[in-house]
Amino acid sequence: MSDQPQYQVLARKYRPETFADMVGQDAMVRTLKNAFAADRIAQAFIMTGIRGTGKTTTARIIAKGMNCIGPDGTGGPTTEPCGKCEHCVAIMEGRHVDVMEMDAASRTGVGDIREIIDSVHYRAASARFKIYIIDEVHMLSKNAFNALLKTLEEPPEHVKFIFATTEIRQVPVTVLSRCQRFDLRRIEPETQIALLRKIATAEGAEITDEALALITRAAEGSARDAQSLLDQAISHGAGETTADQVRAMLGLADRGRVLDLFDMILHGEAAAALTELSGQYADGADPMAVLRDLAEVCHWISVIKITPEAAEDPTIGPDERTRGQTMATNLPMRVLSRMWQMLLKALEEVAIAPNAMMAAEMAVIRLTHVADLPSPDELVRKLQDATPPAGGGGPSGGRPAPQGGSTQAIGSTPAPTHASPGGHSASGAQTARALDVDALQHYARFEDVVELIRTHRDVKLLVEVETGLRLVSYQPGRIEVNPTPDAARDLVGRLGARLQAWTGNRWAISVADGGGPTIAETRDAAENAILQEAEDHPLVKAVIAAFPKAKITEIRTEAEKAQHALEDALPEVDEEWDPFDED
Secondary structure (H helix, E strand, O other): OOOOOOOOOHHHHOOOOOHHHOOOOHHHHHHHHHHHHOOOOOOEEEEEOOOOOOHHHHHHHHHHHHHOOOOOOOOOOOOOOOOOOHHHHHHHOOOOOOEEEEEOOOOOOHHHHHHHHHHOOOOOOOOOOEEEEEEOHHHOOHHHHHHHHHHHHOOOOOEEEEEEEOOHHHOOHHHHOOOEEEEOOOOOHHHHHHHHHHHHHHHOOOEOHHHHHHHHHHHOOOHHHHHHHHHHHHHHOOOOEOHHHHHHHHOOOOHHHHHHHHHHHHOOOHHHHHHHHHHHHHOOOOHHHHHHHHHHHHHHHHHHHHOHHHHOOOOOOHHHHHHHHHHHHHOOHHHHHHHHHHHHHHHHHHHHOOOHHHHHHHHHHHHHHHHOOOOHHHHHHHHHHOOOOOOOOOOOOOOOOOHHHOOOOOOOOOOOOOOOHHHOOHHHHHHHHHOOHHHHOOOOOHHHHHHHHHHOOOHHHHHHHHHHEEEEEEEOOEEEEEEOOOOOOOHHHHHHHHHHHHHOOOOEEEEOOOOOOOHHHHHHHHHHHHHHHHHOOHHHHHHHHHOOOOOOOOOOOHHHHHHHHHHHOOOOOOOOOOOOOOO
16 A cells, blocks of 8 residues: 555635735634734624635634644634644544534434534533534524524533534524624735735746636635645646646637637627637637627726726736726626626526527627617717608608508598488477477487497497497487498497387487598597508608518507606695604
C-alpha cells in the first residue's frame, strides 16, 4: 500500500483555520474579536449567507477559539487559535468529543433535538465548553424548533450553540431573538481574484488573470465555488490554463463574441447574428448560456449608462470595458429596457422548448426585427414631418368602399312617402280609438317601445326591431313601419303580440311605404361619421401610410374620456371616518 498522501480538494485544503485566514468578512471578524477580547461571548450564534461564504468554517473557528488552551496548555478563549493544542487538532479533524456537529437536513425531528437537550446538563469531557454546531438549521421541523427554545434561551454555562443556514427567513423569530446573528457577505471580485491567485501560486499552477476573472464571475461571490472551479480548471488545462479553456469548461461563450452578437442584434443584422449564434453553439456554448450572457451584457450596459463607475469591474477586461462604455453612450435606455424584457421572455421559452437552439434562434430573429423599429417619440416626429397622402380620385373623394359589398349609403334618409288612405282599415282606426290612453302614456316615443323590449330581455326581437324596421309614424298604441328586405315576414305580428302581452293593450301595427333609417343604421351612421373624421385626420393618414395594415380599433370622444375618468375616480367622502367612533 502506497504511503503517498491522498489528494485533497482545494476547497478543503485551503479552508481557513483562523479568523486571519477569513476573506471578505471583515465586519464579522471584528465583532467576534472584540467580543472575545471583552469576554462577552454569546450563548448562541447564527451564521447566514449564500453557499460557500464560510458559515460552517466560521462555526469551527469559533469552537476552536473558545476551547483553545495554547501550545503550553495555559491559554484562554481567543480569536487566534493556535492550531497545535489537542483541542484545536481534534476539532480540526472533526473528532472532538465536546464539539458535536449535526446536519439538520438529515436529522429534523424532535427526537434528534431531545438527544441534545438530555446531554447539555453534563459538563464537557475535556474541553472548556461543550459546543453544538447545527448546520442547515432551517431544515428543523416546527416542533423541533419549539423543543429547542427553552434550552437555547437558558443553556448551562458550559454550553454554546452555533447555527448555520442559507435560508434565514425560514428560521422562526423566536429562535433568532435568542441568537447573535452574523450575515456573511458575498466575496468581492477583487478579494476573490486575489484569493484564487494565492492558491494557484501555492499549488504551482499557471493560470491567466482573464481565466481567474471568468471563474470569479461564475462563482457569484462564493469562495467554495471559486476554489472548486479553480481545482477543475487546473486539471482541465495542460500547462498554463487560459480563458478559452475555462470558457470551454464552463460552457460559456467568449465575452467578446457575446458583445459582437449583441451589436449585430442592435443593428438588425439577422443573418449575421444567426451565423454568430450558430458558431458559438458549434464551439460548445449552450444556447441558454448565450442568451443569459446577452441579458447580463444588457444589464451591465444599462448600469454603466446610469452609473459610469460601474465599468471599473475587475472581472471585465479593458477591451470589453471600452466597448461597454461606447455602447452605453450610444444606446438609449428605452432600447436597452426593451431588449431586457425580450431576453427575459426568450430565456423562459428556451427553458421549456423541446429544442433549445431553435428557440434561441427565434429569439434572436425577434430581437433583430424590433431593433430598427422607431421609438414612440421618433415615430411621432416622423409623422408630424411627413406630408399627408393626397386623397384619391373618384366619387367618394378617397373614402374606402364599405365592406361586405353593400352599396347603400349609410345615414341617407329617403324622402318620406305617405301611405294612401286606403292602406288603413276602418277597424284599425276604431281599435286605436278604443285603446286605454292612460295605460299607453308611458310609451310616448318609439324609443320607449324599444326600451320596453330591452327591459324584458327579448334579445332576438330587439335585434330584429333595430335592424329590420324603418319607422314611418308613431303614436302610442299605433305604429306604422316599413320592414327591410331582410326582415322576418312575421316580425310585425310578433311585435304586436309581445306589446299586447307586456302592456295589456292591443297595438295597431301596420305596414307602410317610406320611413327613415333603422335604429342600427342611425347608430352605425354616427359611428361611421366619427370613424371617417378620424381617418381624414392628417396624422392618422400618415400612420396608415407608414403602416398599411394598421387599423383604428377604438375611438374615444372627449365626453367618453371624461365619463371613464369619472368612473375610475375614487368616490368622495362626505366626512372623515373615525375608526374609534362607536356611533
